[in-house]
Amino acid sequence: METTKAQNCDKDTDGLKHRLPTLGLMVLLGAFLLCACAGTGASTPNQTTQAEYFTAFDPVIFATRPHTEFIPGLTGFQQTTEYSCGPAALLSTVLYYKAPGFKADAETEMRISSEVGTRDPATLKPGEKPGTTPPEITTWLEKNGFNAVEEYEKKGDNSALEKIRANLRAGIPTIVEWIDLAGHWVVVVGYDDRGTINPDDDILVLADPYDRYDDHPDGYNVVNAQRFYWMWFDARYFGKETWRTMISVTRK
Ligand SMILES: [Ca+2]
Helix, strand or coil: CHHHHHHHHHHHHHHHHHHHHHHHHHHHHHHHHHHHHHHHCCCCCCHHHHCCCCCCCCHHHHHCCCCCEEECCCCCCCCCCCCCCHHHHHHHHHHHHCCCCCCHHHHHHHHHHHHCCCHHHHCCCCCCCCCHHHHHHHHHHHHHCEEEECCCCCCCCCHHHHHHHHHCCCCCCEEEEHHHCCEEEEEEEECCCCCCHHHHHEEEEEEECCCCCCCCCCCCCEEEEHHHHCCCCEEECCCCCCCEHHHHEEEC
């Protein structure tokens, strides 16, 4: 019996030895199938929506990074209509200044819209343009306890970006309008020159009232500064082509 057992054990051992290559192949095949399944799964709609196309902006890390200028605590109030980026940019700015009488809600946004005179494209009168003009923005700010300095730049020498950077270093928000969305008001709150002389890699941080495209609805959008600079004009809503509208906002 002992011999038989030993023989059986030997036989089993031999069998295992013979099966090992087969098992190895099965493991490899299983791994391949798992990879293949994962690859197939990545193309399903559910997993595609989880793909990371954009990195989240971290204001804490940005504030401590060298070569940056930043106004912490100013994020874009999210506009509740398709035309109220101007009032939403104003609300974002006055909330940053903790001005009394303003809440981060649609009622306050619409109150500002009415006071500013922002035009809904659905109810335009003949000859009117939708949205909000720079003089309307500055007039409202001046009436509500703020100094608003309205400036333009069409020299193309980056001087408007230098103005924005000087404002950031002084903690002054700059409300700007660019051709994004065919004409869009945002607030500039950050700049990073990446520690290089070449401006082509510079980064601008926007407090954006229409933060719907970067998978992180945190009120911040990040854009290459030169790309922004050459898209920093209005062609539709101000009655004439207008380059690099800047409104610097401080408390009175
Ligand atoms: Ca965002």
